[in-house]
Amino acid sequence: MIEWVMYIGLGAMLGTVGGLFGIGGGLIAIPALGVLFGLDQQLAQGTALVMVVPNVLLALWRYHQRNRIELRHALPLAVCSFVFAWFGSIWAVGIDAQAMRMGFVAFLVVLAAWNVARMFMRSAAPSPELRYGWPWLAVLGSFSGSMGGLFGVGGAVVATPVLTSLFGTTQVVAQGLSLALAAPSTTVTLLTYGWHHTVDWHMGLPLAVGGLMSISWGVKLAHALPEKALRSLFCGFLIVCAVMLACKL
Template sequence: MELYLPIAELPMNVFILIGMGAAIGFLSGMFGVGGGFLLTPLLIFSGISPAVAVASVSSQIVANSASGMLAYIRKKTVDFKLGSFLLVSGIAGSGLGVLVYSLLLKVGQLDLVIALCYVGFLGTIGALMLVESTRALIAQKRGTQLPVKRPGQHGWMQKLPLRVRFERSRLYISVFPVIGLGVMIGFLGALLGIGGGFIMVPALIYLLRVPTTIVIGTTLMQTLGTMAFTTLMQASANQTVDVILGLCLMVGGVVGAQFGARVGQSLRGETLRLLLGLLVLAVGVRFAVDLIVTPTEIYSLSGTGGAS
């Protein structure tokens, strides 16, 4: 069943689109991440322009984040004060990201920049996750335990000014690393079409030492606000949000996430991080291969619009 995507300007099988959403939803539910960093490349590899893929995935991330955040609010595991700092700074970063996105779109360099960012970004994150999870698995097999820093131990951050107390997370830290983290995630989310959860979650745990029980709900609060803002900005400023594409991905994502969550609960944390690291690294390598290998059609005609 073919479905025409008006903004992407190409027909695609509706079941393939729903299947993509379900596959990424399954991985999201299993690994506890938003999945935008996997869904955006998958759409690009399927023939959808990077401009439309990045903008349309933002709408799907909003729906997933809203659903997840409601569940964590009911569990009372959201630090609204910390989330507010991350949200406000994230919106500022998203605005900057949309501005850079628009400039790159006008000069015709958006596709190249997105590919290069995914190669460097996912390659680095994937390699770090792979190393960390492998060390944990080896230590577990040997019966040793890696040193774990407890919440509240921040090292160099204790010396920074303008410290604020976040009672729910049991933190008393400077607002500068919090704001910096929010701006960075918001910027990357707007430019690359990622929710940023796979960066925000480990950053809050290992950098700010936020208790693990608070991290995911607080991250979803920031992701929901920044990606909703990004979607509105992309739709109004660049007209690159394909609503039909986003709806198909949402339907599949909701179903797939339920099955993924069940599978994820049966796996060890170290195993999940190892699998996720391999997956992230594989996507980065795929982008690198596409940049190096000579394309089938060396010369092609394309405009600089969002749907080219």
């Protein structure tokens, strides 16, 4: 019982972060489960996905309520993400756990460096409209889905900075579209990890309960923060996650 209360509390914290950044909470749940509970990389990713899937679905609905997500933009992202996440997750379950963890740290460092560099680049004012149409959205969905399936983060963490920088959209719109991309990819990735017995359901289910209780607060906070503040927090968040995992190597 005490363990469940602890897991629900952790899930509530992760759910708030997931709603704030539009990523479902998996990005910080994975290093947290590895560092605090000693789970190997695949088991941490699979267990985190139990929380991430319902969090992503609820966050997607909340974002859509506050800032309507265009189906013509979301559909190519979602379809391509689903297909390539499946391939990525099949690949992931067969990789050595230590090599996977090193790859995940490198993945976070690259993302953090890119996000920090973007803060010093001159760019046009963000807009709710995208600069590029569906063929490029399909490419983004394919790449993000592959990374999401491989690392268990749904691909949203890849898609969000690309949408804000290359596609020129606002941070909030980017996070909403990224959640549309992440919803199918996280679902198929969880099914693949579960099929290969790399999920701790006893831990994952109370994490999911806690996440569902709090993720709406994160979404509300995301819409209240200034654009630059939200981007700065996202960069810091990536760096913290990379450091947490690097300490475990």
